[in-house]
Amino acid sequence: MQRRTFLRAGTVTLAAALPASLSTRSLAQESPSLPSGPIRIVVGFSPGGGTDVMARVAAEKLSALWRTTVMVENRPGAAGVVAAEYVAHQPADGNTLMMTNISNHAIAPSLYPKIGYSVEKDFTPIMLVGVTPNLLICRTGGPAKTLAEVVALCRANPGKITFGSSGTGAAQHLALEMFKLRAGVDALHVPYRGSGPLLTDLLGGQIDFSFETMTSATPQVQGGKAIAIAQTRPHRAGAYPNVPTVAESGYPGFDAATWYGLVGPARMSVPLVARMNADLNRVMAMPDVVAKLQGFGAEDGGGTSARFAEFITTERVKWARVVKDANVKV
Secondary structure, eight states: OOOOBHHHHTTOOTTTTSOTTOOHHHHHHHOOOOOSSOEEEEESSOTTSHHHHHHHHHHHHHHHHHTSOEEEEEOOOGGGHHHHHHHHTSOTTSSEEEEEEHIIIIIHHHHOTTOSOOTTTSEEEEEEEEEEOEEEEEETTOSOSSHHHHHHHHHHSTTTSEEEESSTTSHHHHHHHHHHHHHTOOOEEEEOSSHHHHHHHHHHTSSOEEEEEHHHHHHHHHTTSEEEEEEOSSSOOTTOTTSOBTGGGTOTTOOOOEEEEEEEETTOOHHHHHHHHHHHHHHHTSHHHHHHHHHTTOBSOOSOHHHHHHHHHHHHHHHHHHHHHHTOOO
């Protein structure tokens, strides 16, 4: 996928933000009304995590743009699956949306054999909000400062070095599984019900490491409470130019990014999706939003709903392979 930062995404025109079947003129003619009453953006994790942060940035700006209440509702559980199942069964009127991510839309379909929703049939993609690296972090003064030291520690203590995640099947968990495969090490996965409690235990020394989302790890790193050892996209994020990637640290091709996007239940009207897509592209072009998301290392967001749908399909294939190769079981 061609790399595109949020700054470039901010220059997307209204026409480019619409599906091919809808021009700016036809959208104006349709003039779709927004849902009546408050709009909820459901998040499948506890407050403080990357998905929650992204949802709150969007909700604040959309509330002002739409002149209605846009609230964030946290429904943590099973790495976002609980929330996804809930949203999949809501009316397609636009009152209930979801800030989805890699966990419940790309990983869960391969990990949970009896998942209660179909990614293709039960959701309407609206827009990809951003792709961020995960940061391999530990507490300041922790047991390692480089990736080589982490690998050596795991090899010296097989199955005993702990890595936290926001839940089984979450982005942090699968980044760990990919790392274990590539480095040939064994480590202990410790799932939590979101990044908030994970970070509390990491900083308190109850667990050793985490491939935490850059969005939620950044405040801890900037505050001097955690150190960033490596990042997990093929290239270094602009927000962390001095932190090496796992790929350049001895594991070429390593790519375990986290991503976020807005979806709704299936069968939302095409004009309403186009309206929401265009407005969210406008939000992402706002200078303060551009600066905030760039600070989290978020890139490649924006564009059409069709682009987001294609992206989801590609990610599902990629992570299905990791789940199979690593023999990940719930």
